[in-house]
Amino acid sequence: MFNHLKKLKSTVKRKMVSQVAQQTRTIETDCLEQWIEQYRGESSRGKCAAYIPALKEADPTQLGICVVGPDGQISRAGNYDALFTLQSISKVISFLAACTHHGIASVLEQVDVEPTGDAFDSMVRLEMHKPGRPFNPMINAGAITVSSLLKGNSTQEKFLSFQQMVERMTGRKHQINEDVYRSEWQTANRNRSLAYYLAATGFLACPVEDALDVYIRQCSLEVTAEDIAKIGLILAHDGYDPIRKEQLFGKELARVTKALMVTCGMYNASGNFAAFVGVPAKSGVSGGIMAAVPPRGRSGELPFACGCGIGVYGPAIDQYGNSVAGVALLKHMASTWDLTIY
Numbered sequence: 001m002f003n004h005l006k007k008l009k010s011t012v013k014r015k016m017v018s019q020v021a022q023q024t025r026t027i028e029t030d031c032l033e034q035w036i037e038q039y040r041g042e043s044s045r046g047k048c049a050a051y052i053p054a055l056k057e058a059d060p061t062q063l064g065i066c067v068v069g070p071d072g073q074i075s076r077a078g079n080y081d082a083l084f085t086l087q088s089i090s091k092v093i094s095f096l097a098a099c100t101h102h103g104i105a106s107v108l109e110q111v112d113v114e115p116t117g118d119a120f121d122s123m124v125r126l127e128m129h130k131p132g133r134p135f136n137p138m139i140n141a142g143a144i145t146v147s148s149l150l151k152g153n154s155t156q157e158k159f160l161s162f163q164q165m166v167e168r169m170t171g172r173k174h175q176i177n178e179d180v181y182r183s184e185w186q187t188a189n190r191n192r193s194l195a196y197y198l199a200a201t202g203f204l205a206c207p208v209e210d211a212l213d214v215y216i217r218q219c220s221l222e223v224t225a226e227d228i229a230k231i232g233l234i235l236a237h238d239g240y241d242p243i244r245k246e247q248l249f250g251k252e253l254a255r256v257t258k259a260l261m262v263t264c265g266m267y268n269a270s271g272n273f274a275a276f277v278g279v280p281a282k283s284g285v286s287g288g289i290m291a292a293v294p295p296r297g298r299s300g301e302l303p304f305a306c307g308c309g310i311g312v313y314g315p316a317i318d319q320y321g322n323s324v325a326g327v328a329l330l331k332h333m334a335s336t337w338d339l340t341i342y
């Protein structure tokens with residue numbers, strides 16, 4: 001009798017908890033849906049990237065978001081299921097993969113951790129600090145160096161080690177968008193020059209065209225906002241996947257990576273983003289933004305107080321290469337939900 005009562009009590013309690021969770025989820029999703037409609041119009045202040053011709057084909061008015069919490073709570077709104085290519089968000093993952101293979105210290109011998117304040121594809125500083133390594137792994141020069149360092153002796157092996165890192169974090173298989181890959185390969189004159197310069201100065205660990213091929217392939221991998229939100233969540237929890245309960249990479253690597261995201265992740269708009277959103281994030285020119293929100297001890301009342309990963313997609317980008325509507329949405333969300341780490 002006593003046992004029966006105890007079981008009944010715990011079932012009632014579980015039901016109540018799940019109802020509360022359900023309710024919270026709905027409130028958060030409601031907020032996100034409302035904000036998406038509020039900020040969708042911001043996309044008219046930007047344009048889809050045109051220097052990679054295939055990216056121009058995207059619908060600039062799309063805006064989607066997915067937020068994932070450590071207990072598996074997911075809130076999605078807008079065009080959250082749209083597929084887009086990782087582009088520069090891939091730089092975070094290739095850095096994780098290269099450091100997992102070589103160790104942080106030896107990767108940092110080839111690429112520094114200093115912000116530049118220049119455009120992501122700039123070459124101006126490479127020659128100014130002779131024979132300096134590229135400034136950081138989040139600009140193209142540094143990312144091409146990192147791609148050349150990926151584990152493996154061929155482009156296939158190197159790309160595979162990148163792809164496996166992505167798939168370990170998202171928990172699913174990903175494909176390359178062949179049109180975007182081809183389009184970038186055919187128009188990559190600037191990145192090609194960067195890669196040749198890196199080879200000339202001894203900062204490329206494989207032949208130029210191989211490094212470029214791996215880099216462009218990783219940029220063309222297709223994901224959804226939910227995929228990058230999951231990666232953001234793992235970074236927020238210092239390399240630990242709280243949903244599958246598995247440590248995927250070390251704490252120190254997670255911390256170095258988040259510091260790079262804060263200082264360089266939004267390129268030469270990283271200062272503004274740090275001031276008005278205030279979380280480690282990485283953008284890509286296809287319109288994705290991945291953010292890692294660590295647990296906030298301040299109040300259990302806050303939405304996603306135990307931290308979360310955020311994935312945003314809005315293909316109209318600004319002069320810095322960041323999603324215009326995506327950044328506006330994140331600014332609103334950060335101030336309302338008190339997301340900042342500062």
Ligand SMILES: NC(=O)CC[C@H](N)C(=O)O
Pocket residue numbers: 087088089120121140184191216219283284285286321
């Ligand atoms: N900012 C970006 O997303 C740049 C990535 C793109 N593939 C390039 O190298 O130009």
